[in-house]
Amino acid sequence: MATSLALEPIPRPPGNPLIGNVLTVDANRQIQSLMELAEEYGTIYQLDMMGTPIVIVSGADMAAEICDEKRCDKTVRGPLKRLRSIAGDGLFTGDTDDPNWAKAHNILLPSFSQKAMGSYLPSMIDIANQLVLKWERMNSDDVIDVPKDMIRLTLDTIGVCGFGYRFNSFYREDFHPFIEALNRTLDTTQKMRGIPGEKLMKRQQIENLAKDARYMNNLVDEIIAERRHTGGSGGDDLLDFMLSGRDAVTGERLSDENIRYQINTFLIAGHETTSGLLSFAIYFLLNNRDVLKRAYAEVDEVLGRNIDAAPMLSQIGRLSYLPA
Ligand code: HEM
Structure with a gap:
């Protein structure tokens, strides 16, 4: 049962x-x-x-x-609530009965549609090509740290598609300082338990949390201010959607502070989940050669064998085995 x-x-x-x-x-x-x-x-x-x-x-x-x-309904408490220092009332950490949640939800929904994916696709391909180039240039006895490269891939993708920012993770050994700050923040907020004496024991980490939050919030605020100053990105990235979008129900726009929280949210929600998924997918594909063979066959059939031809959205929509 x-x-x-x-x-x-x-x-x-x-x-x-x-x-x-x-x-x-x-x-x-x-x-x-x-x-x-x-x-x-x-x-x-x-x-x-x-x-x-x-x-x-x-x-x-x-x-x-x-x-x-x-x-x-979702409930925002514990580690999720502690994340509000950088994600505030953004979609992930906002309560669903908060008017800002509904406003952002209404404004942002179209930017996650199939149609919107088409405008992100060239940037996605750009970053995917950086990964392929890196792996192509490796020798057969080089060790690839797959989860780290998947983080580079997804983080850089969300950076460009989200707000036209290049973390350039494939051009550096370490991670961008934003990511170091983000990872420390996630680590501290997730590991805190709210037990007696914890704040005293973790004083240093809590101080770092405040410092990291200030750094991340400032960096994102600068990106928003620059975009306001220069006008649109010339494309339709998430930031453009957020700056120009109006809630069809209330007619209101998102405040700059809320846009900052949404950007931090997309950076967190958009890179950890997807990189974890891809790392696991690669692990399981390599350990299930029949499945890998079928996946290769579908790619060859739908995208063709010309490796220089960039995949089109219509082709990606025809893949069925790979997404499964
Ligand atoms: C494999 C990839 C992903 C997985 C497994 C995943 C998983 C989830 C889950 C389980 C929730 C619900 C959390 C809750 O209700 O408490 C959620 C919410 C959310 N995710 Fe993802 N996610 C993924 C990719 C993404 C990406 C790429 C983005 C943005 C670029 C994103 C943005 C969000 C946002 C904004 C919310 C909050 C939605 C709301 O409450 O309005 N996620 N995700």
């Missing part, structure tokens, strides 16, 4: 009487910890984070249930 969100009571791993399950999850391998608990307690279980209940679900059926917007 399929488990459902309505199942009661939801199993709960034993915890400490004072701090609940705060230490049940390993801060350094959170996803793996949660997966191990799912194996033990099932596709739905509950954790007590110092009095705050958190329900963890896993599996496609459960994921489909929580995507039902009539019954479920």
Whole structure:
């Protein structure tokens, strides 16, 4: 029988009487910890984070249930709430009953449409070519750090498609200072538990968090101010959409502060997820040669064997095996 969100009571791993399950999850391998608990307690279980209940679900059926917007809504708390120092009331960390969430949602929805993808495609290809060129020039005994190159790929793509900014990650050994600041911020906000004495123990990290947030917010503010000064990008990137878009319901525009939070949001939401997905996809393709063979065959069939021809949006839409 399929488990459902309505199942009661939801199993709960034993915890400490004072701090609940705060230490049940390993801060350094959170996803793996949660997966191990799912194996033990099932596709739905509950954790007590110092009095705050958190329900963890896993599996496609459960994921489909929580995507039902009539019954479920997102809640911004814990690590997500701490991320507000850089993502403010942007879409990811904003509450859905906040008027700014609905406004940004209405204004930004068209910029994630198929049609909008067409205007980002040349920039996506530009960055993808940088990756291909790098890998082509490597010797057979060189080691490729795939997750790092996937971060370079997705970050640079969202930088250019989002707001015409080049992180130029393929032209540097280390990451751009923005990314170092972003990673420190994500690390600190995700690993903080809200346990007594934590702020004292992590004073240095919390100070760094404030410093990093200032740096990131300033950099993005400068990009917005420059775009306002110079006019449009000449294309239709996300920043253009945000500067020119009006909410059809209220007629209002986004404030510069909110646009800053959306840009930081897209940088976070747009590069970590996609690079993780691509790294895993490559790992599994290499370990499942039959699947890889089928993927190659589809690419050859739909895109053709001319490696110099850039893929067109209509061709990408015809790929079915690869997206699956
Ligand atoms: C494999 C890629 C991705 C995965 C797995 C993923 C996953 C998710 C998930 C699970 C949520 C829901 C979070 C919640 O409700 O609490 C979410 C929300 C969001 N994602 Fe992604 N995402 C991906 C790519 C992207 C990209 C490329 C962007 C932007 C360029 C993006 C921007 C957002 C935004 C803005 C939200 C908040 C939506 C809202 O509440 O209005 N994501 N994503």
